[in-house]
Amino acid sequence: TVASMSCVRIVVLGARKAGKSAVTVRYLTRRFIGEYSSSKDLLYRHEVCVDSHHCQVEILDTSRSQDDVFPADKVDWADAFVVVYSTADRRSFQVATDSLRRIQQHVAGRHAPIILLGNKKDLEHARQVSVDDGQEMSLQFQCQFYEVSAADTHVGVTVAFQSILREAFSQKSKR
Ligand code: GDP
Ligand code: MG
Numbered sequence: 765t766v767a768s769m770s771c772v773r774i775v776v777l778g779a780r781k782a783g784k785s786a787v788t789v790r791y792l793t794r795r796f797i798g799e800y801s802s803s804k805d806l807l808y809r810h811e812v813c814v815d816s817h818h819c820q821v822e823i824l825d826t827s828r829s830q831d832d833v834f835p836a837d838k839v840d841w842a843d844a845f846v847v848v849y850s851t852a853d854r855r856s857f858q859v860a861t862d863s864l865r866r867i868q869q870h871v872a873g874r875h876a877p878i879i880l881l882g883n884k885k886d887l888e889h890a891r892q893v894s895v896d897d898g899q900e901m902s903l904q905f906q907c908q909f910y911e912v913s914a915a916d917t918h919v920g921v922t923v924a925f926q927s928i929l930r931e932a933f934s935q936k937s938k939r
């Protein structure tokens with residue numbers, strides 16, 4: 765059961781400027797700051813309530829773009845994955861697609877809870893990736909999918925993180 769689980773580790777991956785830090789901080793603080801300048805990976809510890817059980821969550825907000833090097837060590841560390849792209853940046857969608865493929869190759873046998881997040885949906889006028897594209901990708905990789913805006917409101921981001929946490933805790937409790 766969820767009650768027996770102490771900690772779940774989540775890594776946030778995606779292209780530069782996709783909004784990895786913005787969604788992480790939005791989830792943790794319900795605020796949008798605007799500029800997130802850290803060039804280091806940041807590890808957050810957070811206590812959550814999943815299905816009325818208190819649990820620990822560690823969230824690793826990565827700063828390096830996955831276009832350079834696949835972060836195999838962080839993938840090994842994590843129980844679950846948040847893969848972020850910007851709906852206003854086609855290239856970030858390609859990076860996300862590549863990350864999904866490589867995560868699944870890397871974890872091979874084990875089931876990896878993954879959520880694909882199309883961020884910046886407030887920038888409708890600048891949209892370069894359709895909802896259908898995101899949906900299709902999530903079906904292909906059998907992962908969860910949400911379009912969100914870290915800038916607009918905490919609601920979508922919070923719901924998305926709760927959803928991946930729920931899957932991660934239930935998956936971990938099976939092992
Ligand atoms: P990271 O490099 O993936 O961590 O991206 P950041 O979180 O630093 O965000 C990159 C830029 O996009 C910053 O200027 C943010 O203010 C902006 N940004 C992040 N999320 C959103 C969003 O949902 N909407 C809009 N309009 N801008 C966003
Ligand atoms: Mg960042």
